[in-house]
Amino acid sequence: MVKTTGSGSRRRRIGRAPMVRRSRAMWMSKRLWRPRLVFWLGALAVGLVSVAFAEMADWAQRAFAAIRTGGTTGVLAALLVPPLGFALSSYLALRYFPNSQGSGIPQAIAARHFEGDEERGILLSLRVAAGKILLTLLGLLSGASIGREGPTVQVGAAIMLAAGRVGGMAHARGLILAGSAAGIAAAFNTPLAGIVFAIEEMGRAYEARTNGLVLSAVVLAGLASLALTGNYTYFGRSDAVVVSASGWVLTVACGVVGGALGALFSVAALGAMRRIRAWTRGRARRIVGIATLCGLVVALIGLASNGATYGTGYEEARSAVEGAPLPAFFFLAKFAAGLVSMISGIPGGIFAPSLSVGAGLGSTIGLVLGVGTGLAATLGMAGYFAGVVQAPMTAFVIILEMTGNQGNVVPIMLASLIGFGTARLVSGTPLYHSLSRNYVAEVLRQSRSEREGTAT
Incomplete structure (x- = not known):
């Protein structure tokens, strides 16, 4: 019995040795690392x-x-x-x-x-x-x-x-x-x-x-x-939380109005860009001309707003989140500047401008309802951003992380969900996915023309 056990142990050790060598070889393999x-x-x-x-x-x-x-x-x-x-x-x-x-x-x-x-x-x-x-x-x-x-x-x-x-x-x-x-x-x-x-x-x-x-x-x-x-929060820190019935009214209002305005942005952008594509038909001179006209409109809006609508809108949004009220009609001017910048076709995103519009909208709703600006701006960002991109989880998480306000989880989540639901009633087409179809079609068209050119 002892010899058999010893023999079995040796066989196990002998059998284990190739496995160890293979494991070492695998972990040291250039193909793996x-x-x-x-x-x-x-x-x-x-x-x-x-x-x-x-x-x-x-x-x-x-x-x-x-x-x-x-x-x-x-x-x-x-x-x-x-x-x-x-x-x-x-x-x-x-x-x-x-x-x-x-x-x-x-x-x-x-x-x-x-x-x-x-x-x-x-x-x-x-x-x-x-x-x-x-x-x-x-x-x-x-x-x-x-x-x-x-x-x-x-x-x-x-x-x-x-x-x-x-x-x-x-x-x-x-x-x-x-x-x-x-x-x-x-x-x-x-x-x-x-x-x-x-x-x-x-x-x-x-x-x-x-x-x-x-x-x-x-x-x-x-x-x-x-x-x-370093570790920072994008829009500073806000400790404003919903503690009364007026705060919940504000949450619903920011979700409904923000979602509707966000959907309106998407509908207007998609409609305008569709008409521009049909008119320009890939002609470079017309495309550049449209961009020039859009730049002039952005300049006029900026001058009318005393420069508040230029750029990302980061400073305005941050000041609102930290409690400083924005001008009552700032969100409308920023909305227009962001929309014109987008339909111009120049490279640039809409995340930061959308958050700025949302902060301005929330600030205005907060002034109407008599609620603090910091809370209103945060909820306005959630409702409007969810309405623009129609991605409520992203809106909720991104705004929660950017403001560091862990005590406001449920209101931000609710504003995002209401904003998303309202936007879906206005427009059932998500902005980014609608635009992505144009790029899919363009790549397919380009690939097809290249294959036909190679064949001839």
Whole structure:
């Protein structure tokens, strides 16, 4: 019995030795580690690029503010710079950086529909990403009412797709999802919102096997952002909470009015862009002319609002969240400036301007109902943002993380849900997904023409 047991032990040790050697070989394998290392470096790059993009965006807005403040000369510059900047941005996007126009989120959504790397590369390449950053900065330098967060999604997706190509990773759709989530997380310093955004807005057909990619990309991009900027809340901190019946009335009002106004923005933008596409029919001169006219309108709105509607609207939204009331009609002026900037077709996002409109709307509703501005602005952002993007979970999480107000969870969630429900009654078409269909059709058309040209 003893000999048999000893013999069995030796056999087990002998059998275990090849398994250990195989395990060691596997863990030391270049084929195993190279994709992981490249993926991790790509996620860190998304965080670093996002922080650099944010710093350059702030500089561009300060530069435009310096240009337009200077007496008569400043007024003339504020009137001329936007149309000229819009025209230049539109021309450069058409000539050198096609598919960099607009927010960037529709391009990332559209890219996930394609199986071939060539088709995805038309929308998500490092060239397009570089153009996206440069032209968004040009738009901010020209006073456009745009943000950098949507562009960061396209940039992050392009970086991760390129990293996957270098590392030999096959999960292109998961990489796009991971890069998009990492971009949102690093842009707003909101890791949970990045994950929720990936599930709700980017991946309507979300696959559980991409969990690891998304989580690790968000963590690494977030670490890179934290290392450079520290832990901060995007709109400061607000301790305002709903404590009375008037607060719940405010919550419902912000949800209903914000959702309706947000849906109106989407409907107006989609309708105007559809008519512009039909009129321009791809003619560069007409497209640049539309952008120039939109730049002039943005300049006039900015002059009428004493400069309050230029840029992202970050400062106005932050001051409202911290309790300073905004002018009663600020939200209407910012709404118009954001809408015109979007339909101009220049590169730039709508996240930050939408949050600014929501903060202004909430501030005005709060003044009417006699409720504190900080609480009203926060709930207004939730209702309006959920109405624009029709993604209530993203709206709820992103605003909760940006304000650090853990005591206001239920009211923010309720305002987001009401805003979403109201928006669905007004318009059942989500903005980003509607725009993504245009990019899918354009890529298919381009691929078809290239195949026909090769065949002839």
